[in-house]
Amino acid sequence: MASTATAAGGTGGRNWTFLTNHGHVLLAIARDPTARLRDVAAEVGVTERAAQAIVADLEAGGYLHRTRVGRRNEYTLNPAGHFRHPAEADRQVGDLLALFAETPARQTARPS
Numbered sequence: 001m002a003s004t005a006t007a008a009g010g011t012g013g014r015n016w017t018f019l020t021n022h023g024h025v026l027l028a029i030a031r032d033p034t035a036r037l038r039d040v041a042a043e044v045g046v047t048e049r050a051a052q053a054i055v056a057d058l059e060a061g062g063y064l065h066r067t068r069v070g071r072r073n074e075y076t077l078n079p080a081g082h083f084r085h086p087a088e089a090d091r092q093v094g095d096l097l098a099l100f101a102e103t104p105a106r107q108t109a110r111p112s
Contacts, residue, residue: 021044021046021050021054022054022057022058023096024043024044024045025040025044025046025051025054025055025058026058026063026064026077026093026096026097027096027097027100027101028040028043028044029055029064029075029077030077030097030100030101031101031102033074033075033076033077034069034072034073034074034075035075036072037051037052037055037073038051040055055075061081061084062078062081063077063078063081063093064076064077064078065078077093077097078093079092079093079094079097079098080092080094081093081094
């Protein structure tokens with residue numbers, strides 16, 4: 001019996017990815033720090049409300065800071081933030097940003 005590949009490149013009936021929605025939102029913002037949340041949500045494949053909740057989580061965790069600029073938000077990422085899972089807690093999210101974001105050099109750490 002032949003199996004078919006899923007959109008994520010795997011086989012079988014289960015569709016999964018290596019990164020969480022939090023990781024995808026962080027990367028989308030890294031690529032465009034002035035993106036509207038509706039655009040981030042569409043890119044990630046979540047609702048705008050879910051994207052808002054994820055951004056709130058990331059901000060509360062110190063991974064990003066949002067600043068109101070006119071009618072929009074501008075995001076500053078903290079590449080020095082560490083991964084939350086104990087298996088990767090010794091690594092900084094800047095490593096992920098450098099791997100996947102097209103312009104990680106634009107992101108700067110905010111003083112704590």
